[in-house]
Amino acid sequence: MNIISAAHVVYDYLIRDENDKVVDKRTALRDVSLEIAQGSFVCLLGHNGSGKSTFAKLINAMNLPGEGTVLVSGMDTKDESHLLDIRMTAGMVFQNPDNQIISNVVEEDVGFGPENIGVPEDEILQRVDEALQKVGMTAYRLKSPNQLSGGQKQRVAIAGIVAMRPKCIVMDEPTAMLDPTGRKDVLSAVHELNKKEGVTVVLITHYMEEAVDADRVVVLEKGEIAKASDGSLMDGTPREIFSKVEDLRRLRLSVPVITELGYELKQAGLPLRDGILTRDELVKELVRIKAQ
Amino acid sequence: MSIRAENLSYIYNEGTVMETYAIRDVSFEIGDGTFVGLIGHTGSGKSTLIQHLNGLLKPSRGTVYFNGEDIFAEGYNMKALRGHVGLVFQYPEYQLFEEDVLTDVMFGPKNLGCSDDVAKERAIRALTQCGVDEGRFDRSPFELSGGYKRRVAIAGVIAMEPDVLILDEPTAGLDPHGRDEILGMISRLHKERKMTVILVSHSMDDVAEHADKIMVLNHGELLFYDTPREVFKHAAELESYGLSAPEITYLAADLNAAGISVDPSMSTIEEAKEEILKALGR
Amino acid sequence: MIRDITIGQYYPVDSVIHRLDPRTKLAGTVIFLISLFVTSSPVGYVLATLVLAGVIKLSRVPFKFMTRGLRAILIVLLLSVSFNIFLTPGTTILKIGFLRATKEGLILAGFMGLRLVYLVIGSSLMTLTTTPTQLTDGLEKSLRFLNRVGVPVHDIAMMMSIALRFIPILVEETDKIMKAQTARGADFDSGNLIQRAKAMIPLLVPLFVSAFRRASDLAMAMEARCYHGGEGRTKMHPLRYETRDRIAYLLMFVYLALMIASRFIRFRLF
Incomplete structure (x- = not known):
């Protein structure tokens, strides 16, 4: 079943003059169609300005498509009567952890979403407990966000979404401002949510290593799903996508270090297979070649 | 233009129960034209340390010598020092403030006492070196994309024509292409202008490729200050401090364990490619 | 200097003061502030000092956090104290140039200084023991009647x-x-x-x-996160008066009554 289905979506940013008259428009998305299965972990890649963030904001009705439709759990994002339901179903985590934490105490911040949707008092407490526990932040319940590291703040932000019990979490570069430790903690919390709770995850990232463990990778370019040189869409498993090293380079993206090394070795004549993602795989392949 | 730190310590709340060392008894010397990678996790004291090198912070103990002169001595010309030791902070685009790009970049040289003409000349040169084309000079810095804002901000420090350039995580938050471009630009500046560069980073992979020497800080103490090759020999130790060696160095260990013998301290894709091809007799 | 202002700096420990309803604490703070102005009797100030010390003790917030807020108003404090010392007419006790310090001035300055210091400590005590969210909740609920006039x-x-x-x-x-x-x-x-x-x-x-x-x-x-104004919003920690709040209110009124009474106690210091 698809939790998100976007059909022929077009989105323009309108540029207005001082009198609010539209003087120009910049197309951020042109004809994007994408279905995301319930429970999957999807990574959206693309360089800055490729339309990733615009697409993310369409999912929880922060942006409304100019043309085409976006359905979230079957609800049309243009239907205003479903606005809160859509935002409860598809929660969103942003890049800067400081700019999305509203309260001065961790638990109160996590409770903010449930308060907004009118959850009764006892249930809020229960949801906050659960949410903090799922992201491993229970010990910080009564702390001020100012006392936390970037990675911890970002996990609090995730807990704030989890407390609304969403079916889907859309994350717009949640690790861009974090150090490696923070990045690892946030990523493992997200994977946990995906595996244990079956929450659909749409992760936008610039770190290719983070895409390796996804179920599916989609590359955007100039407001469209990118096309590989063979004409196919850049939409598939991490292995499929990362084996297209040339295409990714052309799209101004990188590949994980190990994948790149594998590619270089293959170019140098070693009979390696395409799309090697991990150290283990590379070592196994090299051992196989050595034994030949 | 050497920088030498001698027994540098910076202590918060000295003399109280909350006393904490941000950096503790750090000594090192950075020679002319060296490219140093400064590594450490958040809270290791990296940012505190670099702010001592251009006198923004005053050490609790110890001192810093620039070209043999004690920069914290009475009467030392701090302003002149800031022209010699340029510091680019994290997310430097947040310090842009002028109406157009060129004027913003001229801010530094003018503070150093340059005339408008000289400042303009320097700004144009710096912007060009940072890959900002002329078409963007009279645009508002706030209208530019993230990557260009970052370049303009770095140019703002380059225009001061420092001998030593310190950058605190200059690639944070950029996309892979932006990261490569900024690192490439720094590497070019290092070569063309013979600048001493201190690059603060979380990423061993970024540093391994460019640095002549690597400095590792942990809880305010200097753990290593050596060539990348020597430092990465301590991969296991780095790991125990919550730092990691480059992915390629781990691969080296895995390969050696699997019977493919390669140099255990290799750290870049280029080195790995050569080593592996050699080991497989190709 | 900006860092010294304690307002908004919650000190997270669990104490009976922390657990009080923010409305109770707001009322308490207001009553305490009023009480400082209804009397200038030494007996009253001894009482105020005891009460303040007692509440600080109960709050389990280290004393040095209370005084932090004072640094920010140090200049105001010094100015008002010196104005009082030198500008109050009365018996001269010290003469520096054209400035004359008077006995009356000294007493007045003492009271003024004490008032200011207690004022700051009193309000810091509230912000240290109340999270800003609770505080705003408290204000929101106490001032809800203003909704009717369009606020x-x-x-x-x-x-x-x-x-x-x-x-x-x-x-x-x-x-x-x-x-x-x-x-x-x-x-x-x-x-x-x-x-x-x-x-x-x-x-x-x-x-x-x-x-x-x-x-x-x-x-x-x-x-x-589905914020759409106050309509239909629930609260994670809705404000509800407990027995401890009723006791606190009772104590506050007894205190205020005593402070007012102290006005009428004849007591001469000098």
């Missing part, structure tokens, strides 16, 4: 709460931008008034830009 109480409370959350962040940011511009050779410390004001531009522009960016980010994050 958007919920929105104002929400704005206050967010402002409190972002003060420390913006303070840190100011520090960072200042250092970054200093590294570019800017000078914030020398020159005449006009030069100094001009030197602030490289600090203020980035600060405003950043504050607006944060505001728009935050607005988006709040909307994404």
